[in-house]
Amino acid sequence: MIRNLFKIFRLATRDYLHEWQMSVCFVLGLAAVLGPMMVLFGLKFGIVGAMMDQLIEDPGNREIRPVGSGRYEHSWLESVRKRPEVAFLVPRTRSIAATIELASEHVPRIVPVELIASDHGDPLLAPGSPVPEGLDRVVLSRSSANKLAVKAGDRLDGSLVRRYLGQQERVHLPLTVAAVAPEQAFSRDGAFVSVRLLEALEDFRDGRTVPELGWDGVSANTGRSYPGFRLYARSIHDVAGLRDAFAAIDVDVHTQAAGIELVQRMDRNLTAIYWAIAVIGLVGFSLSLGASLWANVDRKRKQLSVLRLVGFRTSDIVWFPMVQSLFTAVLGWALAVTIYYATAWVINGMMADQVDAGQQVCRLLQIHYAIALGLTSGAAVIAAGLAGMRSARIEPSEGLREL
Amino acid sequence: MNTESAAGAESRHSTIYLLHDVVKNREAKGVAFRLRVPSLRIDQGEKIALIGESGSGKSTLLDMLAFILQPSAAGAFRFRPDDGKPAIDVDACWQNDDLNRLGDMRKRHIGYVMQTGGLLPYLSVRDNISLCRRVLGLRRDGTVEHLAEMLGIVNQLKKRPDALSTGERQRVAIGRALAHRPAIVIADEPTASLDPYAAENVMSLFLGLAEEFNSTVILASHAWRHVKELGLRRLSHRTTHTRDSKLTETVVSG
Numbered sequence: 239m240i241r242n243l244f245k246i247f248r249l250a251t252r253d254y255l256h257e258w259q260m261s262v263c264f265v266l267g268l269a270a271v272l273g274p275m276m277v278l279f280g281l282k283f284g285i286v287g288a289m290m291d292q293l294i295e296d297p298g299n300r301e302i303r304p305v306g307s308g309r310y311e312h313s314w315l316e317s318v319r320k321r322p323e324v325a326f327l328v329p330r331t332r333s334i335a336a337t338i339e340l341a342s343e344h345v346p347r348i349v350p351v352e353l354i355a356s357d358h359g360d361p362l363l364a365p366g367s368p369v370p371e372g373l374d375r376v377v378l379s380r381s382s383a384n385k386l387a388v389k390a391g392d393r394l395d396g397s398l399v400r401r402y403l404g405q406q407e408r409v410h411l412p413l414t415v416a417a418v419a420p421e422q423a424f425s426r427d428g429a430f431v432s433v434r435l436l437e438a439l440e441d442f443r444d445g446r447t448v449p450e451l452g453w454d455g456v457s458a459n460t461g462r463s464y465p466g467f468r469l470y471a472r473s474i475h476d477v478a479g480l481r482d483a484f485a486a487i488d489v490d491v492h493t494q495a496a497g498i499e500l501v502q503r504m505d506r507n508l509t510a511i512y513w514a515i516a517v518i519g520l521v522g523f524s525l526s527l528g529a530s531l532w533a534n535v536d537r538k539r540k541q542l543s544v545l546r547l548v549g550f551r552t553s554d555i556v557w558f559p560m561v562q563s564l565f566t567a568v569l570g571w572a573l574a575v576t577i578y579y580a581t582a583w584v585i586n587g588m589m590a591d592q593v594d595a596g597q598q599v600c601r602l603l604q605i606h607y608a609i610a611l612g613l614t615s616g617a618a619v620i621a622a623g624l625a626g627m628r629s630a631r632i633e634p635s636e637g638l639r640e641l
Numbered sequence: 642m643n644t645e646s647a648a649g650a651e652s653r654h655s656t657i658y659l660l661h662d663v664v665k666n667r668e669a670k671g672v673a674f675r676l677r678v679p680s681l682r683i684d685q686g687e688k689i690a691l692i693g694e695s696g697s698g699k700s701t702l703l704d705m706l707a708f709i710l711q712p713s714a715a716g717a718f719r720f721r722p723d724d725g726k727p728a729i730d731v732d733a734c735w736q737n738d739d740l741n742r743l744g745d746m747r748k749r750h751i752g753y754v755m756q757t758g759g760l761l762p763y764l765s766v767r768d769n770i771s772l773c774r775r776v777l778g779l780r781r782d783g784t785v786e787h788l789a790e791m792l793g794i795v796n797q798l799k800k801r802p803d804a805l806s807t808g809e810r811q812r813v814a815i816g817r818a819l820a821h822r823p824a825i826v827i828a829d830e831p832t833a834s835l836d837p838y839a840a841e842n843v844m845s846l847f848l849g850l851a852e853e854f855n856s857t858v859i860l861a862s863h864a865w866r867h868v869k870e871l872g873l874r875r876l877s878h879r880t881t882h883t884r885d886s887k888l889t890e891t892v893v894s895g
Contacts, residue, residue, distance in 0.1 A: 245775065249761070256763030256801075544759050547709060548773050548817075549748020551741045633711065635704040638755060 242554045249545070250561035253538075261566065264530055268570025268614070271523040273577030275516065276610060280582055280600040282512040286505050288597050293474050293501055297361035298494065300325070300471045302480055305490040307332075307465035315467055321483075323476035328355040328433055329464035335440040338429070340413070341395045344387040348397075349427055351382045353439070354468070356430035361470045362423040363430065368416040370431045373438060373450060375416040377431075379424040383415070390417045400443050402455065409442065409453055437462070474498045520613075527614070528621035531566070535559045535625035539632070546634040556626035563622035567614045575607060655724045657825060657857055658683040658706060662716030665701050675890045676701045681876070682895070685724065685824070688848065688858040690873035691893070692865045695830075697880050698891040699861035700756075703829050706859060707753050708743040711735045722750040722824045748776055752818030752856070754828035754847070759814055760802040766813050767798040773821040788816040791850055808839045815847050819854055826856045830863065845871065 254261050293299050304310075310329065319327040330336070336353040356363065356370050356377065363369060363377060368390070370377050378388070388394065394413040399406060419430060438448045447455040471477045478495045485491075535542070542555055582600040589599040660681040667674045676698040683689055691699050704710035705718075708731060712718060721728035734743050752773065753759075760769045768775075770785050789795045792812040794805075802810055811831055818826050831847060832840035848871050851858045862868055865875070876895035882888070 241778065242776075249764075253761070253763040540758070541761060544761060546744065547707070547747070547753055547759070549744050549776050551744050553741075634709040635700075635707075638704075638709070638759070 242550065243557060246545075246550065246554050246557045247561055250558045251565075253541075253558075254562050254565050260534075261562075261569075264534070264566045265569045265573055267530060268523075268527060268566060269573035269577060271519065271526060272570060272574035272610065272614060273581075275519045275523065276574055276578040276602065276606075277581045277585075277600065278512065278515060278519075279606065280578060280602045281585070282508060283603075283606070284599045284601040286508055287601070288593060288599070289501050290505065291597075292594075293498060297470055299474050299498055300361065300477060301494070302469040302471060302477065302484070303492045304466050304484075305492050308489065309463040309465070310467060311463055315464065318467075318469070321480075323472050323480055324469060325472040326357070326359050326361055326468070326470040328357045328360075328468050330355050330466040330468060331433075331436040331440040332465050335443045336436055338396045338398050338439065340382065340386060340429070341397070342386040342388045342392065344392075345385070347385075349382055349385045351379075352426060352428040353436055354424060354428055354430050355433050355436050356468075357433065360430065362419065363417070364420050370416060370429075370435075372432060373435045374412060375414050375432075376429045376435075377417045377419050378415055379419050379426065379428040379430075380421045381425065382427040382429060383418040385427060388415050390415050398439060398442065400445065402445050409451070411451060475502075524617050524621075527567075527617050528624075531559065531563050531618065531621040532625040534562070535622065535629050539629050540638065542629050543634045543636075543638045547638060552630040555630055556623065559622040559626040559629075560619060563618035564615060567618035568611070571611045571614045574610070578602070655685050655721070656682055657685050657721055659717060659719040659721075659728070660715070661718075662714070663705065663712050663718055664714045665698075665705060665710070666713045667701070671887070673888045674698065675888065677890060677892045678702065678894060679892065680894045683857065683859065685857055686855065688851070688871075688873045689860065689895070690865070690868050690875045691859070691861045691878065692863070692868070692875055693861075693878050693880070693891070694863055697878070698893070700829050702893055703827050703859065703861055706825075707751055707827050708734075708747050720746065722746070748773070749821075750824045752821065752823040752826040754811075754814050754818045754826070754831040756830045757807070757834050758810070760810060760817070762802055765799055765801060766794060766805070769802065769813055770816040770820050772817055773823075777821055779821060784822065785816070785820055788820060788850065792816050792846060808835050808843065811835060811843055812846070815843070815850070819850055819856065822854050823856060825859065826851050827859045829861050831860075833863070844868065848873075 312329070315327060315329050318324060333352075336355075337350060338353060339348050339350045341348045354362075358369050360369065368375070368377070376394070378386070383389070386394065392415045394415060396411045396413045397408055398411075399408045401407070424430075438451060438453075441448050442451075442453050442455070445455045447453060447457065469480075471480050474494075475498075477493050477498055481491055481493045481495050538559070542558060545555055545558065546552065582598075582602075585600045586598045593599060658681065660678050663678040663681070665676045667676075691702060693699050701710065705712055712732065712735070715732040718730070718732040719728040720731050729746065731743070734740075747753075761772070764772065767785060767789075770788060774785070786795070789798055792815060794809055794812050794816070797805055797809060797813075802813065805813065811834065815828075815831060818828070828847065832843050835843060848858065858873075860868065860873065874895070876893055878891065878893050880889065880891045882890075
């Protein structure tokens with residue numbers, strides 16, 4: 239049995255090589271359909287993938303900012319933070335009070351910076367890097383770190399001024415650079431600090447006492463409310479829902495929901511267009527492959543009959559077109575992959591300066607190549623099997639008398 | 642595997658084919674055709690000639706004898722290639738759709754020479770001649786070379802069939818039919834496509850080799866003249882047409 243299959247395999251191979259012009263035509267015909275389809279899918283996968291990556295990676299798209307200033311209670315903010323679609327939430331203090339002047343040992347000048355409320359899990363800060371904590375550890379924006387010529391671990395002197403009891407009063411506060419934030423986190427001079435520190439600075443400016451830092455003033459603030467908050471949704475898909483939830487309780491928020499929807503709609507449209515083309519392509523591809531293999535078996539009916547005449551069993555004969563179809567499928571696929579590689583290389587080269595480093599406009603994963611090979615071989619085997627069975631069903635004497 | 646050599650002169654009278662009331666009906670373009678074989682017996686070592694015009698059903702009978710065409714009806718269709726073993730009921734094989742058994746018998750016991758072609762274009766002459774031997778898994782024993790020498794195609798062994806003349810191709814086809822030393826060689830007008838001189842030459846080569854290999858020969862030809870002197874037994878063959886010429890019936894017996 240195996241020996242017969244091996245003989246059929248050898249005969250089919252020799253025939254395939256002998257008719258190399260025909261074989262080349264079949265392989266070219268297959269690659270001509272499969273290659274462009276792979277390029278098309280590579281583009282769709284690369285472009286939409288990159289857009290989605292960008293959307294997901296840029297935390298700015300997940301940000302929800304209240305418009306104007308309100309009065310948000312701590313307990314309410316806590317309840318919002320507990321919602322599953324909220325990834326990060328910290329309260330903000332009044333922005334007019336959220337500044338400090340920084341000085342370092344390395345440069346003579348004093349740099350005034352904006353303060354941004356932050357905490358563990360701040361999406362703007364690099365994951366895994368130290369976060370602002372307590373009343374002394376801050377994360378500087380890249381630009382303020384450059385102006386102060388400091389790096390993580392360096393010491394800073396923070397100072398701020400208030401008018402209190404008719405007098406100008408300046409206090410100093412020792413700070414440590416916990417880390418420097420990524421470039422894109424905050425483009426101006428700024429520092430990420432704990433909410434507790436912001437509250438302390440606001441209290442100081444309001445003339446209240448801050449016992450932890452030894453600052454005098456009227457009694458401590460009770461029943462504090464916040465004018466705003468920094469909120470990031472868990473994913474871009476939760477932004478629209480949160481926006482609507484806020485609108486329902488008359489909290490006006492600013493989001494990137496419109497932009498996100500645009501890209502999502504584009505993704506849906508592109509996917510729909512792609513599938514329309516892919517389905518048409520796949521149908522055409524299957525038909526062309528099936529037709530050529532079918533025609534090939536028909537053409538070889540006499541030869542297949544001769545093989546039956548010399549004693550090959552019908553079940554062996556079916557393997558003859560099968561082997562040849564698999565040759566065509568694998569070679570056509572390999573050529574299509576080559577076409578794809580060449581095209582993707584050119585496209586990615588042309589677009590290289592328009593996308594981020596490491597991103598590709600046209601790309602496929604290993605699994606996609608495997609799927610293409612599987613589909614092609616499957617279609618080839620089915621077509622050849624059907625044609626082979628048809629030729630096996632006719633009586634050998636009929637096939638022999640054909641010219 | 643020794644059955645071929647056992648089919649010698651001492652068992653000359655054992656019967657290979659025994660047919661009774663075998664019928665094959667065919668229809669083409671509104672004209673029906675019927676081949677009827679009331680009785681046919683072919684013994685081992687015999688050389689049978691089936692003479693008639695083309696279209697008279699010679700090929701139909703040969704194809705049935707080679708198990709590549711199913712009879713429409715058969716009173717009896719027995720095949721006994723191995724002397725001493727029970728005869729095989731060919732019709733039962735067809736009825737049971739046991740094509741593999743028929744294929745195996747054909748592979749082992751029958752060589753077939755077609756009117757034209759039948760060579761595989763992608764194999765060399767040598768591989769074409771050895772094809773049946775390969776299928777049977779026979780070892781090289783010089784038979785192929787011997788046949789090539791006898792048939793005058795030694796120099797063509799490495800060529801592909803498309804590089805040969807028609808006459809050379811027929812010699813290759815004869816070589817292939819004999820290479821596995823089958824008990825029976827069936828030839829369907831093996832020389833019809835050759836000029837008369839070459840035809841006579843190839844025919845006598847063929848019959849000589851079949852004699853040498855102790856093969857039973859069943860030969861179809863449209864010309865009796867040049868097979869008569871080769872000592873073949875001619876099967877009785879009669880073709881009649883109905884008055885409206887809608888049915889052609891050929892009756893063969895012998």
